[in-house]
Amino acid sequence: MKRLLPLLLAVAALGSLFLANGQEKKASLPEPTRPLKALLIAGGCCHDYVKQHEVLYKGIQERANVRVDVMWTRDRSTNPPLPLYDDPDWAKGYDIIIHDECAASNKDLKLMENILEVHKTIPAVHLHCAMHSFRNGTDKWAKHLGLHSTGHGPQKPLEITYTNPDHPITKTLENWVTKNEELYNNREIFDAEPLALATQKVGDRENSAVVAWINTKQGAPTFSTTVGHNTHTVEDPRYLDLVTRGLLWAAGKLNDDYLKPYTGSNVITEMGAKEEKVESLFGKPSKDAVKVKLTASSVQVSDSHFPWRAIDGNVETRWTANGAAHPAWLQLEFEEPTTVTSAEILWEQRTEWYHYKIETSRDGKNWEIAHDGSKNQRKSDTKDRFNAQNIKSLRVTTLGQETGKWPALWEIRLKGPKGKLKLFPILTKKEINQTKGASSKGFEKAGNIKPQIAQLSPEEEAAILKDCEVPEGFEKSLFASWHSANYPVYVAASPGGDLYVSSDGNGSLGRQPNRGRVLRLRDSDNDGRA
Template identity: 55%
Template sequence: MNLNLFLSPKFRLLILCLAATIGSAVLINGQQKAQQKPPLKALLIAGGCCHDYTGQHKALFKGIQARANVQVDVWWTDDKSVNPPLTIFEKDDWAEGYDVVIHDECAAGEKNLEVMKRILDVHKTVPAVHLHCAMHSFRNGTDQWFKHLGLQSTRHGPQEPIEVKYVDKKHPIVEPLEDWTTGKEELYNNAQVFDAHPLAMGTQKYSRNGEEKTDVAVVAWVNEKQGARSFSTSLGHNTFTVEDERYLDLVVRGMLWTMDKLNDDYVGVAYEGENEITFVKGKPKPQKKPAPAAAVNLGKAPKDATLVSVTASSVQGGRDPWMAVDGRQDTRWCASGGSKPQWIQFEFEMPQMLTGASIKWEREGDAYQYKIETSADGKSWAVVADETGNEKKGETGIAFAGKAEVARFVKITTTNVVGGGWVSAWEIQLKGPEIKKLWPKLDEKQAAALKKEAEKANDPLAKEGNIPPKIVKLTPEEEAEILKDVKVPEGFDVSVFSSWQAANYPVYVAAAPNGDLYVSSDGNGSLGREPHRGR
């Protein structure tokens, strides 16, 4: 090895140059890291009626953090009511530590004026961003929220594409943005404009009752007259809109503008740290009690009727399968729950030539997806109509594969209800050259149940007389509803002593020193509001 090479002046100069270059690179990189601004902090509040907040809160915080040096913490609930549990607003300092708040809640039923005051007090100094249904929230009988927003919206149009045109091209939020057209979206109206400064107008064209209509409204605006700056857009009903890059670019620029941070320190600088997500489980949806089934008197079969025995996979009490062919519009077959699939089966007394079917489903606003099969023996089945991809809502009619089928058994299996309802049908008609009218042929069990229901309906005590008391266990939600307006001094607990179903007519109430409560009651007292009733 030639040591003179390493000791030569040229080699020493080369080493010094390399060292200086590496040192400069390290210094420059260190300076860049030192110069990067700390992230801003945003609070995103989402949840409530009518929208996919499960997907939208993710699309928003991920989309914002990818576009700006902003940590987006999330508070959200999966509650689907118009009055979701917005517990975050229970304290005056609910937004402490945040540079901006993004309102994406849908809470028209939140009418508490104390909550409204806490929100507006914060936004005297903390900027706000309002998205879509925030415009329809906090309808408490005042115009405080709408003045904070800058304009009031009271309704929206159909879901059709909206042409978005930026009208203040010099405003820094929209200056680099280009006009665009959404997918199917809701155009919110402008019922009253207060201090809103429009940034974008939306135009929506659609047909109604054979007439072509065009609606125009402000869809993005700012407000600088109600405390801290705010930016709002009424777009964003569907998740695919919220995920759209053009939508996210608009929201991010509007958010940064409200904080006066619409600059290169934050725009295009992704936040790569962790964010905090707080999830609040929605309130249990109260179970609606099914409406009582109509009293049925089947009567005699018409002379030209074709008799069928009808069975089903499951039955809700009082809504038997044969009610789907009794010719009445106020009785129906209904499955016992919301699970799928569910089927209803018809058996003729002898094989019939069949050409099609029509089904009047319970809910006109839902699309029922189903298939129809026929069989000669009730064991081997052939599909004659496959509507498992049906999107037509309400009553449906179908021809059997373009040809007639001879069968003794017909089975209709519902695989899905678009909208989530139970499987239920008012009337089902099977069609064929020899079939004019279907009529139920009851078996012994069905006939006995019908007789029992008829006797119950004709019982004179069904509408008057003494109601025997009974113990009914209330759900936590039912008990809470009774107690919601009861106020007791601090340190006392309150609970429901008895449901009304268990209480007789009280004559007097007495309490012993040890806390025992004695209630004297009269079983024939008039407790209810119905005439000729009482306990």
């Protein structure tokens, strides 16, 4: 036993040595680099944020070890919903913020102060229209940026030159020329340290402006670039390289540890549009109201002939399909199962016959014909009786009419076992925003609907612009939608770019006096829109 003891001690000591060496080697392994956590905030007027927010977060994550969470909105107004800023701790947990919102009409000083307070300690990146946001009568936002821009020129290529090629952000980048882009002006330069200058040729003129810079004098470091109006620019690798390097520099992480892709997940949150209650259009529904959602095969949106017009109780408003093709249909979907015993349809052309059919469904999938009017020859409104028990949906389909006019009807009135059904429309958020200000209640005999600046979706704008032809070399864009003038009949332009629109509240049919007016449409923030 005495001989074994030294041997055991030696083995134990050797084991301890191996263990210690193993721990030492393990401790010497480099810890994995913690990804930066960035928050991208996007949305608002005048840009394709549906695509651009995705291009940005993917492009940055492919180039840098940065997790880019996104909060964005589809709202295309100049004052989009940005509810996150209401919380003073809105940036908690993030290392850097990427501002890509376009909110020129946001004049909320408290909201802006919440943003600026955060950026005393948390760095930021500002992209394109962020420079034209938060115009509230102060210069605080411009000083935070380091440069004040008030507008831009036409869309023409930008020749970008890096004026500080030795800066860490730009030293690996090469000068380049964009496709069509906007050149933001430099009204005043505060603490901005320029990195890049862009030159744009417009006719015989050459305009130049600083388009990328840093600011280290207003709290945490920031990087900004006014380039990035069009998606073809945002997805350009040269643009994404610039933005990524600017982000890493502002965060103090422009090094090899972070110039590698991020492979984890991120969180994308869509901020909803500002809610408008349907009661603001139609009043509160009565206790016995039958709530209905209306859809249609197509809608003549340009003249505000929405599906809900068919049950608004006003015989001077109507639903109209967007074209003369048949069949065309209008569908009512009831919130609760409903029994319908008759349908009265007030057709737009009461001196013509309409061929049509009325169908009902209990599940929205399987349909039964409640009335077959495919051979109707009556030149007037129609009133048809049937007995549809506990249905979920009712659909009116036009099959043809005496002349080739667009399918349309003023009203559809339904009855049940206890008499007339009090139909009350259910509108989606989009329909409410689209409809806001379009109700003619209170203007039945005189006056005109209040104009509004409405933000249409890219698809709705494309539908309007597709019939507009311009000469080669010119671009077309939507200056204002029909909402801003209701029923325009004459347009004149001033040398300064203002449009004067003669608007007739009678539409195409009425003849009441005191409905005329002239509206001035002006681009007040140089974004190319009224």
